[in-house]
Amino acid sequence: MPDLLSDPCPDRIIQDTGFSFCLGAIGGSVFHFPKGLYNSPRGARFIGGAQAVRMNVPRLGGTFAVWGALFSTFDCAFVYVRQKEDPWNSILAGAATGGLLSLRQGFGPMGRAVLGTAAFFALWEGVGLMFTKLEAQLKMSSVMIEEAPVAPQMGGQAQQGAAPSWFGGLFGVKKEEVKSYVKDEVLEGFDSPMPPTFDFDFE
Numbered sequence: 078m079p080d081l082l083s084d085p086c087p088d089r090i091i092q093d094t095g096f097s098f099c100l101g102a103i104g105g106s107v108f109h110f111p112k113g114l115y116n117s118p119r120g121a122r123f124i125g126g127a128q129a130v131r132m133n134v135p136r137l138g139g140t141f142a143v144w145g146a147l148f149s150t151f152d153c154a155f156v157y158v159r160q161k162e163d164p165w166n167s168i169l170a171g172a173a174t175g176g177l178l179s180l181r182q183g184f185g186p187m188g189r190a191v192l193g194t195a196a197f198f199a200l201w202e203g204v205g206l207m208f209t210k211l212e213a214q215l216k217m218s219s220v221m222i223e224e225a226p227v228a229p230q231m232g233g234q235a236q237q238g239a240a241p242s243w244f245g246g247l248f249g250v251k252k253e254e255v256k257s258y259v260k261d262e263v264l265e266g267f268d269s270p271m272p273p274t275f276d277f278d279f280e
Contacts, residue, residue, distance in 0.1 A: 098142035
């Protein structure tokens with residue numbers, strides 16, 4: 078399923094690169110600043126935490142930015158080659174990115190990186206599709222409940238506790254059948270013979 082919140086392919090690379098750098102910088106700051114505080118002597122803890130952030134965060138943010146740029150580039154390439162946008166593009170792009178970044182370590186680590194990143198993105202896309210399907214089912218159920226018709230009224234008074242017509246149809250009782258039954262009952266009452274009369278004249 079295509080991500081409707083992302084930009085088109087040429088602009089998506091810049092967007093993902095910037096987002097990945099910000100993610101790496103924020104995550105690196107959260108990790109390295111407390112570590113610098115702990116490893117610094119008393120009286121210089123805050124300075125030590127700031128120095129740890131300044132020394133490590135740009136490198137970590139750059140690594141994330143490179144990863145995001147490569148992933149978006151491969152993703153756009155697969156969209157162009159396959160002429161469609163689906164979860165397979167993300168899975169293949171993740172596998173290609175992991176393999177390319179591990180190329181200098183040899184074919185063994187590169188193969189493991191390809192399989193690992195492909196499995197991760199397959200799991201990620203599967204969870205996303207599952208939540209999307211669940212959300213669609215919940216919306217459909219809420220629409221069916223809101224649009225359910227009201228039970229028919231008999232004798233000018235509403236029947237309390239009457240089930241909706243779609244629920245009544247489950248047991249073979251339909252709205253038209255209820256109306257027909259009421260009409261036949263009234264007509265039979267008019268066609269019934271007159272009760273017998275008694276003559277009370279005494280001779």
